[in-house]
Amino acid sequence: MELTLLGTGAPDGLPRPGCPCAVCACAVGDAARAATALLVDGALLLDLTPGPAFAAARAGRSITGVRQVLLSHPHDGPAVEFPAGLPAPGRVPDGRELSVISGHTVRALALDAPGTGYEVTSPDGERLLYLPPGAGPAGLSAPPGPYAMVLLDVLGRPDALARLRESGAVGPTTDVVAVHVDHDVPPGPELHRRLAAAGARAVPDGTTLTVGDYREVPDVPRRTLVVGGARSGKSVEAERRLESFPDVLYVATSGTRAGDPDWADRVSRHRERRPGSWRTVETCDLVPLLAQEGPPLLIDCLALWLTDAMDAVGAWDNDRWAEGGAKALAERMAELVAAVRATTRTVVVVSNEVGSGVVPATASGRRFRDELGRLNAAVGDECEHVLLVVAGQALPLRG
Numbered sequence: 001m002e003l004t005l006l007g008t009g010a011p012d013g014l015p016r017p018g019c020p021c022a023v024c025a026c027a028v029g030d031a032a033r034a035a036t037a038l039l040v041d042g043a044l045l046l047d048l049t050p051g052p053a054f055a056a057a058r059a060g061r062s063i064t065g066v067r068q069v070l071l072s073h074p075h076d077g078p079a080v081e082f083p084a085g086l087p088a089p090g091r092v093p094d095g096r097e098l099s100v101i102s103g104h105t106v107r108a109l110a111l112d113a114p115g116t117g118y119e120v121t122s123p124d125g126e127r128l129l130y131l132p133p134g135a136g137p138a139g140l141s142a143p144p145g146p147y148a149m150v151l152l153d154v155l156g157r158p159d160a161l162a163r164l165r166e167s168g169a170v171g172p173t174t175d176v177v178a179v180h181v182d183h184d185v186p187p188g189p190e191l192h193r194r195l196a197a198a199g200a201r202a203v204p205d206g207t208t209l210t211v212g213d214y215r216e217v218p219d220v221p222r223r224t225l226v227v228g229g230a231r232s233g234k235s236v237e238a239e240r241r242l243e244s245f246p247d248v249l250y251v252a253t254s255g256t257r258a259g260d261p262d263w264a265d266r267v268s269r270h271r272e273r274r275p276g277s278w279r280t281v282e283t284c285d286l287v288p289l290l291a292q293e294g295p296p297l298l299i300d301c302l303a304l305w306l307t308d309a310m311d312a313v314g315a316w317d318n319d320r321w322a323e324g325g326a327k328a329l330a331e332r333m334a335e336l337v338a339a340v341r342a343t344t345r346t347v348v349v350v351s352n353e354v355g356s357g358v359v360p361a362t363a364s365g366r367r368f369r370d371e372l373g374r375l376n377a378a379v380g381d382e383c384e385h386v387l388l389v390v391a392g393q394a395l396p397l398r399g
Contacts (some may be wrong), residue, residue, distance in 0.1 A: 136160025363394030
């Protein structure tokens with residue numbers, strides 16, 4: 001089954017007409033995207049893009065053989081041309097199947113937002129799933145197996161991708177393609193980096209894909225270290241890397257602080273922005289968690305883990321530090337690093353970058369800065385991906 005993407009953007013397209021934002025200003029050339037529309041084997045057209053006949057011609061395709069046009073969502077963008085000679089566009093009721101004269105079968109899926117999702121099966125049995133912008137499946141039953149290809153609003157609805165993974169509709173070999181791309185993420189390297197972290201990819205308008213060709217499926221990094229300064233956006237970046245996966249275990253090393261309303265407010269805001277399917281555990285005992293099999297771990301953060309470890313060995317006191325505290329802390333750090341090396345789980349670790357600021361005035365403060373720098377470097381050596389977050393921008397250092 002061949003699939004030509006006549007457009008891959010949001011209903012308004014990218015750049016949005018008249019929008020002054022930085023993303024729209026950068027969306028030129030191959031980064032510009034028309035409203036999403038899919039041409040399946042030259043016979044089935046899912047959604048309409050402005051100038052579909054010209055869009056098909058630019059891709060080396062023709063729409064003269066289209067036998068069925070299906071709409072998936074209310075189109076809120078610019079008026080789209082409906083060329084003469086095409087079948088009148090329609091919509092399949094939820095749960096119903098439509099047999100196309102070309103031999104394709106289309107089944108409509110109920111969604112949690114206005115619109116209809118379509119499962120398309122080719123005459124040879126290849127299966128793809130297409131979801132409209134801003135939508136996820138509602139009450140998805142377990143499919144007979146993972147789809148060969150899934151096209152959805154990955155950036156706008158990462159939780160929908162998580163739901164598809166949880167149900168088995170998306171597996172390790174599923175080609176996940178981002179469509180309905182809007183002006184929320186800068187085009188180019190940042191767009192592809194964010195999608196790769198979710199196991200997805202984006203392609204330019206006019207690209208023809210072969211359903212079932214898995215060579216382009218990105219490998220999701222198994223271990224990632226995210227470092228950054230205070231309020232740099234490092235925790236948001238770490239959470240973003242796992243929001244398209246179900247059953248994430250969020251490991252908070254902060255604990256609770258009685259009588260500190262500001263700290264309680266920070267913890268509450270962190271919890272509110274996490275997906276509802278995630279679980280949270282408050283602990284600094286990381287080694288057993290890393291040794292267990294289970295869902296992905298998000299550990300936030302190493303700086304607070306180190307604070308707890310230094311408390312335990314008396315590292316703040318110069319005499320205790322010299323009399324065995326340094327050795328005890330080194331052993332704890334080595335044990336943690338070894339656990340990161342040996343873990344089979346997907347892990348995202350957050351830590352503070354404290355080596356670029358003011359030199360602490362106290363010996364204990366300098367000791368913490370130095371030990372955290374060593375810990376960050378050691379954990380980073382064991383991670384496939386290392387990111388530095390500055391002013392909300394993630395800079396890849398490795399991977």
